Amino acid sequence: MMLTAETVARIKEAATRYPQRKSAILPALTIAYRQIGHLSGEVYDEIADALKIPAGEVAEAASFYTMFPKKPVGKYLIQVCHNISCALLGAESLISYLEEKLGVQVGEVTPDNLFTIVRVECLGSCATAPMMQINHDYYENLTRQRVDSIIEELTAKAKAGGPS
Amino acid sequence: MSFYSPVRTNAQEVAASDVLHLLRHVEDPAQVKIDTYESHGGYQAWRKVLASMTPEQVTAEVKNSGLRGRGGAGFPAGMKWGFIPKDPTKPRYLVCNADESEPGTCKDRVLLERDPHAVIEGMAIASYAIGCHLMFIYIRGEFGYSADVMQKAMAEVYQKGHLGSNVHGSGYDLEMIVHTGGGAYICGEETALLNSLEGRRGQARIKPPFPAISGLYGCPTIINNVETLASVPHVINRGSEWYKSLGTEKSTGTKIFSLSGHVRQPGNYELVLGHSLKDLIYSPQYGGGILGDKKLKGVIPGGSSTPFLTPDKIDVALDYESLAEAGSMLGSGAVIVFHEETCIVWVIANLIRFYRHESCGKCTPCRDGTGWLEHIIYRIERGGGRPGDIEKIESICENILGRTVCPLGDAAVMPIMSAIKLWRDEWQYHVEHGKCLVETKFELAEGN
Numbered sequence A: 001m002m003l004t005a006e007t008v009a010r011i012k013e014a015a016t017r018y019p020q021r022k023s024a025i026l027p028a029l030t031i032a033y034r035q036i037g038h039l040s041g042e043v044y045d046e047i048a049d050a051l052k053i054p055a056g057e058v059a060e061a062a063s064f065y066t067m068f069p070k071k072p073v074g075k076y077l078i079q080v081c082h083n084i085s086c087a088l089l090g091a092e093s094l095i096s097y098l099e100e101k102l103g104v105q106v107g108e109v110t111p112d113n114l115f116t117i118v119r120v121e122c123l124g125s126c127a128t129a130p131m132m133q134i135n136h137d138y139y140e141n142l143t144r145q146r147v148d149s150i151i152e153e154l155t156a157k158a159k160a161g162g163p164s
Numbered sequence B: 001m002s003f004y005s006p007v008r009t010n011a012q013e014v015a016a017s018d019v020l021h022l023l024r025h026v027e028d029p030a031q032v033k034i035d036t037y038e039s040h041g042g043y044q045a046w047r048k049v050l051a052s053m054t055p056e057q058v059t060a061e062v063k064n065s066g067l068r069g070r071g072g073a074g075f076p077a078g079m080k081w082g083f084i085p086k087d088p089t090k091p092r093y094l095v096c097n098a099d100e101s102e103p104g105t106c107k108d109r110v111l112l113e114r115d116p117h118a119v120i121e122g123m124a125i126a127s128y129a130i131g132c133h134l135m136f137i138y139i140r141g142e143f144g145y146s147a148d149v150m151q152k153a154m155a156e157v158y159q160k161g162h163l164g165s166n167v168h169g170s171g172y173d174l175e176m177i178v179h180t181g182g183g184a185y186i187c188g189e190e191t192a193l194l195n196s197l198e199g200r201r202g203q204a205r206i207k208p209p210f211p212a213i214s215g216l217y218g219c220p221t222i223i224n225n226v227e228t229l230a231s232v233p234h235v236i237n238r239g240s241e242w243y244k245s246l247g248t249e250k251s252t253g254t255k256i257f258s259l260s261g262h263v264r265q266p267g268n269y270e271l272v273l274g275h276s277l278k279d280l281i282y283s284p285q286y287g288g289g290i291l292g293d294k295k296l297k298g299v300i301p302g303g304s305s306t307p308f309l310t311p312d313k314i315d316v317a318l319d320y321e322s323l324a325e326a327g328s329m330l331g332s333g334a335v336i337v338f339h340e341e342t343c344i345v346w347v348i349a350n351l352i353r354f355y356r357h358e359s360c361g362k363c364t365p366c367r368d369g370t371g372w373l374e375h376i377i378y379r380i381e382r383g384g385g386r387p388g389d390i391e392k393i394e395s396i397c398e399n400i401l402g403r404t405v406c407p408l409g410d411a412a413v414m415p416i417m418s419a420i421k422l423w424r425d426e427w428q429y430h431v432e433h434g435k436c437l438v439e440t441k442f443e444l445a446e447g448n
Helices: A005-017 A021-036 A041-051 A055-062 A091-102 A144-159 B011-016 B034-039 B044-052 B055-065 B077-082 B107-114 B116-130 B144-159 B190-197 B226-238 B240-244 B277-282 B320-325 B344-358 B364-381 B389-400 B408-422 B424-433
Strands: A076-081 A115-120 A132-134 A137-139 B093-098 B134-139 B175-180 B221-225 B254-261 B267-272 B296-300 B334-339
Touching (some): A005 A041, A021 A055, A076 A091, A091 A115, A091 A144, B034 B116, B044 B226, B055 B077, B055 B226, B077 B116, B077 B221, B093 B226, B107 B116, B107 B254, B116 B134, B116 B144, B116 B221, B116 B226, B190 B221, B254 B277, B277 B296, B296 B344, B344 B364, B344 B408, B344 B424, B364 B389, B364 B408, B389 B408
Parallel strands (some): A076 A115, B093 B221, B134 B175, B254 B334
Antiparallel strands (some): A076 A132, A132 A137, B254 B267
C-alpha cells in the first residue's frame, strides 16, 4: 500500500462533500501527492478503491494534469516559472543558475535526493517575477543572493531532519 | 520565504479614494479574519439581499450596474445570471473561477489571499440571485496558500451563520465547497473547468448548450471570475447607479490591472476603467517608467493572448471599447511591458511554448497547429530560419483562428499575428541573418 490509512480516510471524506463521487478525483490526487510526493499507477488504483470508481477514470484524469510529478522527485521540487513576465526578468538565467549551483539539469534529481528542478507554466506571480515554487511554497522577487540563501536554508533543514 | 505574496499594490490610494474599493484593505494582514472584514461593513450586502431583495431584484441591480466579467471575456455579469432557466426542477450551481493562469495575470491571487471574504460574499449573493444552494470555488492547484486561506475563511463564515441551512432565518440554504485543480491553464475556460470539477480531463465542451442551461452535472450553472464576484457586494452596498457612474458608459466600475515585465514598479493596481495605459506604465505611483530608463518597445495590454500595442498606441484608455478600437483587448487586465532590448521572435517563442503546452488536445487545429508553430518559431529563434517560414506561420495561424471549440486556439495565434504585422522587418532579419536584430539577454539580478 502506498497510501496511509489517514490519507485514505481523507480521500473518502473528500468524496462525501460532492454531489458526485467522481468530483473528488482531483482532491484525492492532491491529497495523495502531498503524502507521497509523486503519483503512479499504484496510487491511482488505491484512489479508485477509496472512491469506488474505475481505476481507468482516475488514471485518465490524472494523466491530463501537469502539477503532479509522475515519477519520484527530490525532497524539494523546485518549479521555476519560465513564462513571459518571469522570462523578461531573467527566468532562463535563474534556471541556468540553479542547474549550475545544484549540478543537475532540469528534470534530474540531485545525488543526495534533495532537489529536482522543473520548468512550469505561469504561477500567477507575474508582478513579483522572477519566481519559483518549492513544493507548495512560493518564493518571489528572486535574485542570485536570495536563491543562494533559500537553497542553503533548505539543505540545512533537510540535514537537520526537519519537515519539508 | 514568502507564502503571502509580496506584490506591490495601490491599497493606500484606494483607501483614500471614495471611488476605488477592491484593494482597500489588502495591505492589512487581519483582513482575512471575518471580524475585521465585518468591521468594514462586510457581509452587510449579503444580509441586505437576504432580508429585503428578491433574486430577480439582485440580478436586475447587477445588470443595471454594467459590471462585466473580469476574467477576460468581459461579458455582462447580470445578463449571464439572467440566462438561468426559471424552471426549478434541477439544482443550480454557482462556480467561482479562481483558475488564474493567463501569463501576466496575478490579480485574483491578491484577492484570494488577502480578502477572501469579499469573494465569498460575492459568491453568496450571486448564488442567491440564481437560486443556487451549493456553490463552488475552483482554485488552481498551485495556489495552495490561497486554498488554505479560503478554507479558513469558509469555516469562519459557517460559524457566523452566513452559510448553512436557513441563513439568518431567511429560509434560504447555501453550502460551499473549496475545490483545487491540478495545473491546467485550459481549466480557466468555463466548460473545461466544469469537466475538471466533475473529475474528468479538463477539455472544453461544445457550446451550445451553454453552462447556464447545462453545466455542472448537466445542471444550470453560472461561472464567474474572482474579481467579478468580489465587485458584487460593492454594487449591492452602494447601488448600481453609483457603480455605473464610475468608468465609461460601456465599461463601468473599477478593475485591477496586473503590471509586469520591464517596469520599475510592477504590481497590482486598481484603477477606474478608462484610466490611461500610459499613466499606468509611467506614473510614479504605479509603474514608475521603464526599467533602466530604456526605451519602450511594446505592451501586451490584457494578458498573453491579446495583440500588442506599440509605443505610439499606448495613449489609450484602459476600457473594453478603447482597447478594441486600438486593435487589442482589455482581457484580464494583465499589462506586460517590454523594452527595446527585447527580440520579438524571442517573446513569441516564449508565448507559443506556453500555448502548445496548455492546448488540451481536443481540437486538431490547436493541438497540431500550436506544435508546428512552436517548432518553426523556435527554429527561427535558434538561427535556423528558412525563406517562407513567416508566411507558413501566418498560414498556420489563419487555419487555427476560429476553428476550435474554445478560445485557446485564438489566444495562441492572436499575439503571433499581431507581432508579425507590427515587427515584420525584425522577423525577416531573424530569418535572413540567423540571429536577433536586438540581442536579448535577461540576467537574474544580484542583491537581496
